[in-house]
Amino acid sequence: MTSEEMPKAYDPRETEPRWYELWEREGLFRASDAPDDDRPTYTIAIPPPNVTGSLHMGHACRTTFEDVLIRHKRMQGRNTLWIPGTDHAGIATQVVVERQLKREGLSRHDLGREKFVERVWKWKEESGGTILRQLRKMGASCDWSRERFTMDPGLSRAVREVFVRLYEEGLIYRATRLINWCVDCRTALSDLEVESEENVEGELFDFAYPVAEGEGEGEVVVSTTRPETMLGDTAVAVHPDDERYTHLHGKFVQHPFLPRRIPVITDAELVDPEFGTGVVKVTPAHDPNDFATGKRHDLDEINILNLDGTLNAEAGPFQGMERFKARRAVKEALEAKGLARGSKKHLMTLPRCQRCNTIVEPIISTQWFVKMEPLAKPAIEVVERGEVQIIPEEWTKTYFHWMRNIQDWCISRQLWWGHPIPAWYCERHGHVNVGREAPTRCGECDETQFRQDEDVLDTWFSSALWPFSTLGWPEQTIDLSRFYPTDDMETGYDILFFWVARMIVMGLKFMGDVPFRRVLLAGLVTDERGEKMSKVKGNVVDPLDVIGGATIDELLAKAEKSGAQRSGLDYLEKTYPEGFAAYGADGLRMTLLSYSPQSRRIALSIKRIEGYRNFVNKLWNASRYALMNLDGAEARATGEPPAAPRELANRWILSRLGHALSAADQGLEDYRLDDASQALYHFVWGELCDWYLELSKPLLASDDEAVVRETRATLVHVLETTLRALHPMMPFITEEIWQRVPKHDASPKSIMVARWPEAEREGRADEEAERDMAVLQAAIGAARTIRAEHDLPRKKEIPLVLRAADGARAVLEREQAAIRFLVRASVEYDGNVDAEIPPRTAVSVAEGVTVLVPLAGLVDLDKERDRLERELKKVDKDLTGVEKKLGNASFVDRAPPEVVDKERARLESLRAEKTQLEAALAKL
């Protein structure tokens, strides 16, 4: 009933959505909150993607990883919870909706704040769920009934609660400081949101400040990379010990464009007398060093910039100019006044806005900050004590370095979309009132009228609470007590500081416990050249295209629409001329799992995806074969291997199954899903398909009913167990096949909730079978080599003579049928290992077995000579190595005896091989 319905090639497009719907409908993803459920839990909080987002390879990679962990633990019987959700993503979302408005010819200011925010909500309801739908296509088994959004009422409440408590403890404060300002986003940014572009070719421009009238003669020459900032200069500084300028101490220079005399100050901290002229212009309002200097000397802080990056009234004649225009204008004006003193090339670092790439301006502004140092301390300690384990471990150093040098966190943003800051200012005095609700009466005066702070919080502020806010905090819910702390947090290393560190901080502060036990940091997915995927470069590989397939025209059209450059489109066309086939979610998942998590870069290759798609198909066909042979038979999968199998192939595959399961377990335990998936991949393809299924053919055709029965029982057991072991990695195809496998009546309705297989239970270690099988494989391999090298057509049966010492010979005699079938040969045995080799005979040696094929004049003797010489050369090389090793007295004395014994045994077998090969060569 089953195998006939299975087409030769597996098509994931039909299968995958069908099973996902069933799983979801049956509620199999749901974690239990039943009060009497005392199973151990396992929890992962998803790194919430931006609501604006759509699935990219980074998400696909993490989703796969997390889903494997969750499915594995679920099969082990844990009460598993994978909390899904999205992040409101402040700027990103606001920009999307603003862009939409622009198409209607409107700006957010036309709507006003309230209407605008309403509009964003509307947009969020309509199109915000895209990415979560896409996660389903990957097979993500999230508990959708617990989906959260960082601006849900519950989570917003958590945000206010945290803000208020931190404020009350003095850990949140409002201050006027030099902050990073993005003139394009028109908001303050935290230090982390500023990316520095290194080694930019810039210009160091020199100009002179004339000494002010009545202060003496001459001038001082200063250098700057930002000439326009001189409009905000309120001092020039020299080193106190620099004798060149002693005469100017306490004097003034004259600002060339503004009615301002500027003091000459001495400052040993700011000024390096060796650098340039040894004079530094000081702009406290627009440079961090100068700001600090200004504080030390109580200098005026003159802000010259408007929030949009144009110059304000302080700039005098330059007022209203855009900042870079002003830069040129100031230089020209200095030229005109004869004050320019030349310029030179200068390599510098440019601060840019992480989001829009605009050059960031340091400006003085009043913002809200979190005092980080006291909060960071316990967060450092839990990692030191291993209560939170960071994997791969080398990231702990990075974590410590950042946490130990932590700066206060600027959390206010001048946006409209986000969590409003729960601070109100009384109308009369502007007294600050922070609270969970709007105040009715000022805490410091009697005022009852307030205006709320207009800023919103950094989007990472609410993300930092994610592991407990999603579970209902500050309410004491069952979920919170049951699922916090979560177990594993898997995310990209690029947000180690943005997110991971802050979750640890907030978790410890408000839950008194770590938010998760392990942090798994994944690398960045790049294109096959190792270049970062970007829309402009046109090298973005969309997981959905990989899953469902896309023609090159579709890919090109999409890339072009999202703004790819010509070169990007060319690359795309050249690299994927055929587009993508529908590789399916299972194939993609398996591919993503195969990359080492140690690596910082995952250079995704379509060829590799194709390889794993082929693996999926291989599994399909292997199952097809198995099911064909089980059709109508009484064999059922029971979860137990057949008792006392006698056939070598059956014993061997059960033993190998055990090994594969152990290796998979080990990989999962170590979070080396690459090892786990490789172990199963090689078991399925290299052992199950390449050897066992082939060997099962003669067994299933046997006249001996007992042999057939035993083989069917083994086949169904190995297949069913393998499917369960592969299920976390390839959920769809394993379900599709598993449903067709004959099982006993009590088996669960889905493989998702079937029992995770264990090496000791489902496998059956059998060293003898493994040894015997190695002999058989060697003999078959050697015979095949001869066949291939001599172009002996497959149809022609060849006469084989197998020579081996007693033990090995007995194995080969017992397995005669297998050899006949796999090599298509007649077989004779010869126990006399040292006997003469007949003339004109092809010889190959391996594992103590000598395979002889009389060539009977049919074949090219030169070819055989070449081959033998090649084999001999290899043996000789190995032999030289072993002889040298054993000839070394220190090795024999000092190496562990088992190593020496192993080498001796090897020496023996290599010598025997050499003798055989030489004899063969001589007889040719």
Next chain:
RNA sequence: GGGCGGGUAGCUCAGCGGUAGAGCGUCGGUCUUACAAACCGAAUGUCGCAGGUUCGACCCCUGUCCCGCCCACCA
């Protein structure tokens, strides 16, 4: 300026103290009754360079050269 990671087969990478591995690619052969998205076979490496430790080093140590990334206020 500090820190981290990497340099292994043509390509992408795994391995990490006891005989150099995988996938893809290459070459030769096969429509063998699960699979041509397959099968069988073959070739391919002074494991960046130089020292050192060790009976033994791709693996550990030191130095060095390249290539990435992160952090940092040098005008």
